[in-house]
Amino acid sequence: MIKGSVTLVLPQRFLPCIHIGMAKSTMSLLLNLLVVYIVCVSSSAQVCRLLGQSALSLLSADRDINIGAIFSLHKSALFKIHNFTSKPEQTTCGSLNLREFKFVQTLIFAIEEINNSTQLLPGVSLGYKIYDSCGSIAQAIFSGMALMNGYEETLSDTSCSRPPAVHAIVGESNSSPTIGLASLVGPFGIPVISHFATCACLSNKKRYRSFFRTIPSDYYQSRALAQLVKHFGWTWVGTVRSRSDYGNNGIAAFEEAAKQEGICIEYSEAVFKTDPEEQFLKTIEVIKKGTARVVLAFMAFGDFVLLLKAIAQHNITWIQWVGSESWITSQNLAETKEYSFLSGAVGFAIANAKLVGLREFLVNVHPDQEPNNELLKEFWETVFQCSFRNTGSGDCTGTERLAELQNEYTDVSELRIVNKVYTAVYAVAHTLHNVFRSSTNTSKGERPTPQKVCKSMKNVSFTVKTGEKIFFDASGDPIARYDLVNWQPAGDGNIQFKHVGFYDSSLSSEECLQVNQEHMLWTGNSGQLPVSVCSESCPPGTRKAVQKGRPVCCYDCIPCAEGEISNGTDSSACFPCDSEYWSNESRDRCVLKVVEFLTYTEIMGMVLCIFSFIGVLLTAVVSLIFYLHKETPIVRANNSELSFLLLFSLSLCFVCSFTFIGQPTEWSCMLRHTAFGITFVLCISCVLGKTIVVLMAFRATLPGSNVMKWFGPLQQRLSVVSLTLIQVMICVLWSTLSPPFPYMNLSYYREKIILECNLGSALGFWTVLGYTGLLSILCFVLAFFARKLPDNFNEAKFITFSMLIFCAVWLTFIPAYVSSPGKFIVAVQIFAILASSFGLLFCIFAPKCYIILLKPEKNTKKQMMGK
Numbered sequence: 101m102i103k104g105s106v107t108l109v110l111p112q113r114f115l116p117c118i119h120i121g122m123a124k125s126t127m128s129l130l131l132n133l134l135v136v137y138i139v140c141v142s143s144s145a146q147v148c149r150l151l152g153q154s155a156l157s158l159l160s161a162d163r164d165i166n167i168g169a170i171f172s173l174h175k176s177a178l179f180k181i182h183n184f185t186s187k188p189e190q191t192t193c194g195s196l197n198l199r200e201f202k203f204v205q206t207l208i209f210a211i212e213e214i215n216n217s218t219q220l221l222p223g224v225s226l227g228y229k230i231y232d233s234c235g236s237i238a239q240a241i242f243s244g245m246a247l248m249n250g251y252e253e254t255l256s257d258t259s260c261s262r263p264p265a266v267h268a269i270v271g272e273s274n275s276s277p278t279i280g281l282a283s284l285v286g287p288f289g290i291p292v293i294s295h296f297a298t299c300a301c302l303s304n305k306k307r308y309r310s311f312f313r314t315i316p317s318d319y320y321q322s323r324a325l326a327q328l329v330k331h332f333g334w335t336w337v338g339t340v341r342s343r344s345d346y347g348n349n350g351i352a353a354f355e356e357a358a359k360q361e362g363i364c365i366e367y368s369e370a371v372f373k374t375d376p377e378e379q380f381l382k383t384i385e386v387i388k389k390g391t392a393r394v395v396l397a398f399m400a401f402g403d404f405v406l407l408l409k410a411i412a413q414h415n416i417t418w419i420q421w422v423g424s425e426s427w428i429t430s431q432n433l434a435e436t437k438e439y440s441f442l443s444g445a446v447g448f449a450i451a452n453a454k455l456v457g458l459r460e461f462l463v464n465v466h467p468d469q470e471p472n473n474e475l476l477k478e479f480w481e482t483v484f485q486c487s488f489r490n491t492g493s494g495d496c497t498g499t500e501r502l503a504e505l506q507n508e509y510t511d512v513s514e515l516r517i518v519n520k521v522y523t524a525v526y527a528v529a530h531t532l533h534n535v536f537r538s539s540t541n542t543s544k545g546e547r548p549t550p551q552k553v554c555k556s557m558k559n560v561s562f563t564v565k566t567g568e569k570i571f572f573d574a575s576g577d578p579i580a581r582y583d584l585v586n587w588q589p590a591g592d593g594n595i596q597f598k599h600v601g602f603y604d605s606s607l608s609s610e611e612c613l614q615v616n617q618e619h620m621l622w623t624g625n626s627g628q629l630p631v632s633v634c635s636e637s638c639p640p641g642t643r644k645a646v647q648k649g650r651p652v653c654c655y656d657c658i659p660c661a662e663g664e665i666s667n668g669t670d671s672s673a674c675f676p677c678d679s680e681y682w683s684n685e686s687r688d689r690c691v692l693k694v695v696e697f698l699t700y701t702e703i704m705g706m707v708l709c710i711f712s713f714i715g716v717l718l719t720a721v722v723s724l725i726f727y728l729h730k731e732t733p734i735v736r737a738n739n740s741e742l743s744f745l746l747l748f749s750l751s752l753c754f755v756c757s758f759t760f761i762g763q764p765t766e767w768s769c770m771l772r773h774t775a776f777g778i779t780f781v782l783c784i785s786c787v788l789g790k791t792i793v794v795l796m797a798f799r800a801t802l803p804g805s806n807v808m809k810w811f812g813p814l815q816q817r818l819s820v821v822s823l824t825l826i827q828v829m830i831c832v833l834w835s836t837l838s839p840p841f842p843y844m845n846l847s848y849y850r851e852k853i854i855l856e857c858n859l860g861s862a863l864g865f866w867t868v869l870g871y872t873g874l875l876s877i878l879c880f881v882l883a884f885f886a887r888k889l890p891d892n893f894n895e896a897k898f899i900t901f902s903m904l905i906f907c908a909v910w911l912t913f914i915p916a917y918v919s920s921p922g923k924f925i926v927a928v929q930i931f932a933i934l935a936s937s938f939g940l941l942f943c944i945f946a947p948k949c950y951i952i953l954l955k956p957e958k959n960t961k962k963q964m965m966g967k
Contacts, residue, residue, distance in 0.1 A: 163227030289551035320580030423447030834864030902943030
C-alpha cells in the first residue's frame with residue numbers, strides 16, 4: 101500500500117448510500133482522501149456499515165437547526181505506530197490551544213445570544229456540534245464527514261432522505277485544513293464559513309463553491325504589506341513563510357505585488373512546525389548572512405513560535421520584523437520576554453472589536469456544567485495547572501475562579517479574530533432568518549436544506565452589534581479592512597499593540613493605506629526609521645544602472661549626461677530638457693539656455709565698437725581737413741563734391757557696424773543688412789564716379805574729344821544716385837517679401853542658444869552682396885586701366901589699391917561668414933565692414949592729407965599740372 105493513499109473498490113449496490121448530487125470526480129477525490137472503510141452487507145439488507153470509528157464531537161447541543169464547527173482545539177495530533185494486527189484506537193490530541201478554546205466559547209456565546217433574541221430567528225433555536233481537528237488536515241476531513249453523516253454507524257435506504265446533521269459549518273482556523281474541508285463538503289452544497297482561513301486560493305469558486313469567510317483574503321493583506329514596505333522605503337527585504345497553503349500563497353501574492361512596487365526580495369525561506377531543527381538553523385543562517393534589515397514573516401502562529409525560539413538563541417536583534425495577521429497581535433508572543441527583539445514589529449491585523457458580555461460568559465465556563473465532558477476538565481487543568489486525577493497537592497477542587505486569571509483566554513482587549521467567529525455565527529443566523537422569511541413552507545415546520553442556505557448566504561447583508569456591515573462578494577470574501585499595529589512598550593513594561601494606521605480595500609489606491617508614522621517605534625524601540633536597501637538611493641542628477649546579474653534594486657548611480665536631468669531620487673532614467681533649456685551643473689533642473697549674441701559689454705564687442713568709433717572720428721577729421729582746404733588744388737582736383745560724399749558714406753559704413761552689435765530685434769535685423777548694402781553701394785558708387793572722372797579726363801585731352809561733357813558734375817551725381825537707387829530697390833524688395841528676423845539657433849550649440857538674424861531670404865542677401873561686389877570689381881578694373889596715366893598725382897592708382905583691399909576683404913569674408921559659429925559670424929561681418937572702410941579711407945585720403953598737412957609746397961596748381 102502506498103503511504104497516504106487508500107483505494108476502495110465499491111460494488112454497485114453501495115452507490116445509493118452516497119449523498120445525492122455528488123459528482124463522480126469529487127467522489128473519486130474523497131475516496132482517496134478519507135481513510136474510512138465502508139462496506140455494504142448483503143444485497144437484500146441494503147445496509148451500509150462504517151468500518152473504523154467516526155470522529156466524535158467534543159461539545160454539542162442538539163436543537164431545531166444545528167451549526168457544525170471545527171477548531172484546532174489541540175495543537176497537535178498524537179500519532180501512533182500501528183502494527184495492523186488489531187483495530188487502531190481513535191487518534192488522540194495533545195496540548196490544549198487556549199486561543200481555539202476561546203473561539204469555541206465565543207461560538208457558543210453567539211448562539212446563545214441569538215437564541216435569546218426575539219428579532220433574529222424567532223421560534224427557532226440553534227444548536228451546535230463542535231469538532232477538534234488537532235491542526236491536522238486528515239482530522240479536519242474526518243470531522244467534516246462526521247458533520248455530514250451524523251452519528252449513525254449504519255446507513256440504510258432512508259438515510260439519504262433524513263434531515264441533514266448540520267446546515268452550515270464554521271471553521272477551520274488554518275488554511276490547509278479548511279481547503280480539505282471545503283473540497284469535501286463543497287459538492288454537497290453545505291456552506292463552510294471560516295473565521296481565520298485567509299489563503300487567497302479559497303476565493304476560487306470553481307473549486308470551493310460553498311466557501312465563505314468573515315476574514316479578508318490574503319490577496320489583500322499581501323498587497324497591503326507590499327504597499328506598507330514601499331511606504332517606508334524598504335526596497336530590499338527578506339521573507340520567511342510557513343510551508344503550507346497559508347504561507348506559500350501569501351508570499352506568492354506578496355512577491356507579485358512587491359515586484360509591481362519595485363521591491364526586491366533577497367531571500368525567501370520556508371519552514372514548517374514538523375521540520376527538523378536543522379531546517380530552522382539553516383533559515384537562521386540565511387537571515388544572519390543577508391543584508392536586508394527588514395524581514396517579512398508570513399507564518400502561521402505555531403510555525404513562527406518555533407522559529408522565534410531558534411532566533412532567540414542566536415541573539416538576532418537587528419531585524420525589523422513585518423508580520424502577517426496570524427501572529428502580529430498575539431498576546432502570548434508579546435508577553436514572552438525572550439521574544440523582546442520583536443519590539444517595534446509592524447503589521448496588519450484584523451480590526452479590533454468589543455463584544456459586550458463575552459468576558460462574563462468566558463469566566464463562567466466550569467467543568468460542572470457538563471461533568472462528563474473531558475474537554476472542559478482538560479481546559480480547567482490547563483489554565484490552573486492542576487489535575488482532577490491527583491488526590492494530594494496540585495489537585496483541582498473546582499473552586500478556582502477564572503475571573504481572577506489574566507491570560508490569553510480571559511483577555512478581551514484583543515478580540516480581532518474572536519470577533520470573526522462571532523460574525524460567522526451571525527452570518528449563518530441571518531442567512532437562516534432570510535431563508536425562513538422567504539420560504540412558503542415555514543408554517544409547516546420544514547427545515548431548509550443546506551443547499552438553500554448556501555445559496556441565500558451569497559446575498560446576505562447585515563450589521564452586527566459592533567457596527568460592522570457584513571456582506572460577501574462573488575468570491576465569498578468580505579471587504580478587506582485592516583488595522584496597522586506597531587509593537588510598542590507599555591508603561592508596565594509589557595508590549596502593547598499601538599494602532600498607527602489602517603488599510604481599506606474599498607478606498608482608492610491613493611487613500612487605501614493610511615500611516616501615522618510619527619507615533620511609530622522601530623526595532624530596539626528606536627524612533628529612527630530603519631533603512632533596508634541593496635543600494636543607496638541615487639540622488640537627483642543621477643540615474644540607476646542595474647548591476648549585472650543582480651536584482652533591479654541593486655544598482656550603481658550614473659550621472660546624467662549634459663542636457664539631461666533627473667529631478668527625483670532613484671530615477672531609472674534621465675530626461676532631456678526642452679530645446680530652449682539646458683541642465684544645470686548638478687543635473688537636477690532644467691534652466692534656460694544662455695542666449696548668446698554679440699554685446700557691447702564683452703571684450704570683442706567693445707573692441708569692434710572702439711574701432712568703429714575711431715573710423716567715424718578719422719572720417720570726421722579728414723572731412724574737416726578737406727573742408728578747411730577745399731580751395732586748395734589737391735582738393736579741387738579730385739572732385740571735392742564726390743570726396744565729401746565719399747567721406748559721408750564712409751562715416752555711414754563705420755556707423756553701420758554698430759547695428760550689428762547688441763540683441764537682435766526685428767528692426768535691427770532689417771536695418772543692419774539694408775544699411776550695410778546701401779551705404780557700401782553709395783561708397784563704391786562715389787569711388788566709381790571718381791575713377792570714371794580720372795579716366796575720362798585724360799581721354800578728353802585728346803584732340804577733338806568731347807567726352808567730358810557727358811561726365812560733368814550733374815552726370816556724376818546722377819550716376820551715384822542711380823547706382824545707389826538700384827541697391828535701395830533690391831533692399832526694399834528683400835525687406836518687403838522676406839525680411840530678416842531674429843532667430844534662436846538651437847542646433848549649433850547644445851548648451852546655449854545663438855540669437856542671430858536670420859536672412860529671411862538668402863537670395864536677397866546674396867543679391868545685395870553680389871551687386872556690391874559687382875560695382876567693386878568694375879571700379880577695380882577701371883582704376884587698374886587708369887593707374888599709369890600721366891600726372892603728378894594720379895588718384896587712380898590709390899583707388900586701385902583700395903579696391904584691391906576691398907575685394908580681398910570681401911572675398912575672404914564669404915567662407916569666413918559661412919563657417920563662423922554664433923556671434924563670431926557677426927564679428928566677421930563687422931570686421932569686413934571696418935577693414936574695407938579703413939582700406940578706402942586710408943588708401944584714397946591718406947596721401948591727400950599727407951600733402952595737405954605735411955607737404956603744402958606740393959599743393960599747388962603748378963605741381964598738379966606738372967608732367
